[in-house]
Amino acid sequence: QVQLVESGGGVVQPGRSLRLSCAASGFTFSRYAMHWVRQAPGKGLEWVALISYDGSSKYYTDSVKGRFTISRDNSKNTLYLQMNSLRVEDTALYYCARGGLIVVDAFDLWGQGTMVTVSS
């Protein structure tokens, strides 16, 4: 069925790295822009990053620029988020979300999320 499944979360010390994955199935992954959205414990949603359908364009929220890298492998139907120089404030549940055929489309499909905890 149509779904997104995240993986790769865990507990990591400040300054270390982690790579998240999001496996897509049930739809033509290569046609859609994709996003990462995070939610700190007990807090609201925060948009993190966008990648275009073909991976040629990438955009980030200011707080992760230079530290996080979004990428995708359309041959594997998988989205990634490489997170470097992690900070305590990056602790959150990270969701991957499908954008639209048009980049500004809303997020119409979400995964269940993978938890990232940054703590010493």
Place this chain on the structure above:
Amino acid sequence: QSALTQPRSVSGSPGQSVTISCTGTSSDVGGYNYVSWYEQHPGKAPKLMINDVTKRPSGVPDRFSGSKSGNTASLTISGLQAEDEADYYCCSYAGSYTWVFGGGTKLTVL
């Protein structure tokens, strides 16, 4: 990229209508017709309820409707049902391929 402003909580009785506001600026809500609303039940992923200010995706009950005036968008839920109790988030395109969410509103069905 400041968060959009939503009331922390709203409540209503079954059958009533409630409206949740979402206030931004001319750089986000007021500048684009790309406001969306998401419903999130505890421990669950968000679900798209409204996109492009007023459009309901397939499968979303017509009790849910969206609107916008100036820098403020609104979500109205009519004929309130117990299952509508959840957190609701607005989101707006903010230009330069960035998005901003509201802080979320907890809807309680009395």
